[in-house]
Amino acid sequence: MGDSSLNDLKPEYRVDGSCWKFVPVISEGFFNQRPRDIFRHHLILLQLQLAVIFTLAAIIHFFLGRFYLPRLISEVLAGVILGPTVLGRFFPDISAVLFSEQSVKVLATLTRFGYLFFMFLIGVKMDVNLIKKSGKREWTIGTMVMLFPLLVTVMVGRHISIVVDKVDAQSAQYEVSFFTGVLMLTSFPVVAILLMQLKIINSELGHLTLSSALISDMVSLVMVNIGNYRVIMLLASLRVALKSLFLVAVLIVFILTVLQQMLYWIIRKTPEGKPVKDAYIFFVAIALLVVAIVGENVGLQYMYGPFILGLTVPTGHPLASTLIKN
Structure with missing residues (x-):
């Protein structure tokens, strides 16, 4: 079901003057409708999106994997190709059908669920005892990795957005904060996977990196929530x-x-x-x-x-x- 004005509804969707529009999810079958109409079904379109995304990522990794590059790089490149940078710019008609505005909302909801379980698995994979065993060197590296983009990027980026790009202060604050938050996230499991691929996870450098990444994640978690409560207090x-x-x-x-x-x-x-x-x-x-x-x-x-x-x-x-x- 989705919001819509009464005049925007087709006669078959109007039920007792309701202002809700029926959104078809499952197709009636390929032979019972025109081929193009199949893309108005959200479940079919979502399955097609997932198939295209994973297939393209697998093809890219098939070539980049020969150079011992992690799968993460292939997935990022697949996102760039399917996003507005490549597909949306050079093939706008295909992009409008495959990643329509309404379907992107469904995909974003699924992404939230995936990120939710991903964060849970991050906590499962983390060994909190690493913090107890960490020394001054690990705490210094882990804290600076988080504080440097927070202190430098926010101030410099906000100044450039307002002075050079002529962005209003509120939008600049949101965009810069979001970008800085991405830089602050070290993602402990991703670091661990990269260290395993490099076969140095059990070395002294590997232990130092793991401890620093864990400390950085914990400190950024505290800082982000403090910022959220500051926003609540102001608003x-x-x-x-x-x-x-x-x-x-x-x-x-x-x-x-x-x-x-x-x-x-x-x-x-x-x-x-x-x-x-x-x-x-x-x-x-x-x-x-x-x-x-x-x-x-x-x-x-x-x-x-x-x-x-x-x-x-x-x-x-x-x-x-x-x-x-x-």
């Missing part, structure tokens, strides 16, 4: 910001106590050498979805609740490896 009031902070603290305590004890209960109920039951995996998946929804409503961005839940999963147990595989 609403101090009372609203404190209320949101209190509810977020309650949610984090709930994750670290109740949900963590449930995870340990799952571990105790799983016999040694036996696989984890599917029912337990479904419970964890539902729990992280609920945590994401509740966190988004109380003031914590949807990806950080699952990330914290992932940190509570004990490392070294089949539960963690099962969650990563599934």
